[in-house]
Amino acid sequence: MRTLALPAPRRSRGRSAVFLAAAALLAGLAVAPAAHAGDGRKAEAATLHDLAEDHGRYFGSATDNPELTDTPYTELLGEEFGTITPGNSMKWDATEPQRGVFDFTKGDEVVDFARAHRQRVRGHTLLWHSQLPGWLTSGTWSADELRAILKNHVQTVVKHYKGKVFAWDVANEIMNEDGTYRENLFYKTLGPGYIADALRWAHQADPKAKLYLNDYNVEWIGPKSDAYYELIKQLKADGVPVHGFGLQGHLALQYGFPGNLQENLQRFADLRVDTALTEVDIRMVLPSDEAKLAEQADWYARVTEACLAVKRCVGITVWDYTDRYSWIPAFFEGEGAALPWDENLKAKPAYFAIRDALGVRPKKT
Ligand code: XIL
Numbered sequence: 001m002r003t004l005a006l007p008a009p010r011r012s013r014g015r016s017a018v019f020l021a022a023a024a025l026l027a028g029l030a031v032a033p034a035a036h037a038g039d040g041r042k043a044e045a046a047t048l049h050d051l052a053e054d055h056g057r058y059f060g061s062a063t064d065n066p067e068l069t070d071t072p073y074t075e076l077l078g079e080e081f082g083t084i085t086p087g088n089s090m091k092w093d094a095t096e097p098q099r100g101v102f103d104f105t106k107g108d109e110v111v112d113f114a115r116a117h118r119q120r121v122r123g124h125t126l127l128w129h130s131q132l133p134g135w136l137t138s139g140t141w142s143a144d145e146l147r148a149i150l151k152n153h154v155q156t157v158v159k160h161y162k163g164k165v166f167a168w169d170v171a172n173e174i175m176n177e178d179g180t181y182r183e184n185l186f187y188k189t190l191g192p193g194y195i196a197d198a199l200r201w202a203h204q205a206d207p208k209a210k211l212y213l214n215d216y217n218v219e220w221i222g223p224k225s226d227a228y229y230e231l232i233k234q235l236k237a238d239g240v241p242v243h244g245f246g247l248q249g250h251l252a253l254q255y256g257f258p259g260n261l262q263e264n265l266q267r268f269a270d271l272r273v274d275t276a277l278t279e280v281d282i283r284m285v286l287p288s289d290e291a292k293l294a295e296q297a298d299w300y301a302r303v304t305e306a307c308l309a310v311k312r313c314v315g316i317t318v319w320d321y322t323d324r325y326s327w328i329p330a331f332f333e334g335e336g337a338a339l340p341w342d343e344n345l346k347a348k349p350a351y352f353a354i355r356d357a358l359g360v361r362p363k364k365t
Contacts, residue, residue, distance in 0.1 A: 048351075049082030051358035055308050058082040058315035059358070060122065062279065065089055065106045067325050068113060072345055077321065078117035083166075085122040085278070085317055086110040087327070091131040095157050099135050099149070104160055111164050122278070122317065123165035125214065126154050127198055128172040129184035137185065146189045151201050158205035167210040169246055169278065170202050171195050175215055179227035195231070196240045203241035214246030214278055220258035221267075232271055244273050249280035249303060250319070252335065253292060257299055262306040269312035277307055279319040281338035282350070283328045288337040297353035300340060304357035 052059035060083030067073055077084070088094060089106035096102050114121045127150065141149065158168065174195060176182050186194040199211050213232065218225040228245055235242045245268045251258070258264075265275045282299050284292045307313035320326055322341040329336040340351040 047080045048354060048358065049080065051355065052315065053082065055358070057307065057313070058120070059354075060084060060119075060315060060317035061321040062087040062124075062317060062319045063110060063113075064320070064325065065109055067320075068109065070324075073322065073324065074113070076341070076345060078113070078119070080321070081119060083120045083122055083315065083317060084110060084114040085124050087124075087320065088131070090123055090157065090161075091125060091128065092136065092153065093131045093133045096136075096153055097133050100152070102156055102160070107161070111161065115164070120166045121161075121164060122276075123158075123161060123168040123209070124278075125169040125172040126157060126202060127170065127186060127194075129182060130173075132185065141189060143189050146186065147194075147197070150186060150190075150194065150198060154198050154201045155205040158202050158209065162206040163208070165206075165209060167212060167244065167276075168202055168206075169214040170198050170211045172214045173216065174213065175218075175224050175227045175231075177217060177224055179223035196235060196238065199235070199240050199242050210243040210274065211241055212244040212246045212274075212276070212278075213242065214248060216248040216250050216279075218245075219247050219249060219251065219261050219264065221260050221264050225264055229267060229271070232268065232273055236271060236273070242273060244314070245275050246278035247275060248319075249277040249316075251280070251282045251299060251303075252332075253282065253284045253295055253299070257302060261303065262309050265306060265310040265313050269310050273312070275307075275310065275313045277303060277313070277316040280316060281319045281326060281328060283332060283335045283338035286329075286334055286336050293337070293349050296337075297349035300350040301353040301357040304354050308357070308360075 048059040059081060061077060061081045062085040063077055064087040067077075086107055089110055094106055095104060111121050113119075136149070154170070158165075174182050174184065174187075181187050181192055190197075195213070202209065202211050213228060215224065215228065218228060232242055232245060247261075247265075268275045280300075280303060282296045282303075284296060304316060307316055318339060321339055322343065322345055323337055323339050324341075324343045324345065326336060326338050328338045340348055340354060342348055
């Protein structure tokens with residue numbers, strides 16, 4: 001049958017794909033597969049998110065506001081992913097630049113983009129030791145003042161995005177490598193109870209949002225992930241609303257693959273919380289070469305397989321999808337090439353490896 005020149009479906013995932021295909025069948029037409037892998041060849045129609053959805057998971061990407069003017073970039077961003085995380089625009093310095101003065105312009109821009117593309121939004125992040133506004137870090141606060149500031153921040157931001165953000169990284173990077181609490185501004189003045197408080201306040205502001213603790217270097221079992229395991233267990237025992245543990249997944253080829261990732265995800269699932277890989281990128285010492293890109297592809301597949309093997313691992317987010325906008329080169333000297341698409345938006349071996357890993361059909365039960 002000749003393919004009619006229907007407008008190519010902008011969204012090809014999930015129900016919309018089924019709907020379009022069914023509608024086309026009824027009309028006796030065929031829908032042309034959308035080519036959007038960015039690899040120059042005719043790609044299969046299913047996106048990474050479509051494939052993840054077949055397993056009941058999502059596949060997402062971070063993005064940042066300046067990038068939203070790059071049309072080839074936004075086309076792929078809008079098509080391939082089911083969830084979006086703002087890389088910077090929901091952090092404290094962006095949302096409350098002056099005490100009590102909130103600015104949601106940039107966060108809203110990301111939410112609007114996501115909604116226009118029928119994507120869900122992961123909120124990142126309500127409290128963190130980094131990217132705090134100057135007024136907060138330079139002030140001297142009594143415990144009562146700081147508690148009130150934190151409560152107001154958490155509740156104002158969560159309320160603003162109520163119904164628009166499905167999960168929040170409530171607390172980001174609150175542990176040290178040795179499993180002790182990071183002595184951030186909040187810990188120093190309020191003690192460890194600020195974590196349970198923040199979770200409770202967030203829950204009051206949006207009872208439907210899934211609330212996460214999120215950190216890096218927690219992909220393997222060790223003192224840092226153990227500390228989260230114990231903390232989450234205690235929070236659950238105390239009836240504190242905590243629903244998920246986010247493993248950022250900033251991996252580096254030179255440090256070896258976190259071999260017990262799946263086992264680690266499973267033990268959190270056994271605590272009855274969700275897990276998610278929230279900021280995945282797999283960097284390498286530059287220059288990249290074929291062997292490193294092949295190893296990177298294998299790691300992306302292994303991360304994906306680990307998540308798929310654990311029921312409560314709900315999704316994977318890459319920390320932006322293209323090397324064009326990766327944070328790595330600016331933060332890790334001499335390293336980069338960390339994402340599944342290269343600087344020219346061309347799909348790398350990692351992209352195909354993720355596809356293959358997601359393409360294995362779930363067993364029917
Ligand atoms: C990074 C952003 O991608 C950069 O643009 C910014 O300059 C610094 O922060 N862990 C996190 C993220 O939780 O918020 C960080 O994002 C990357 C490390």
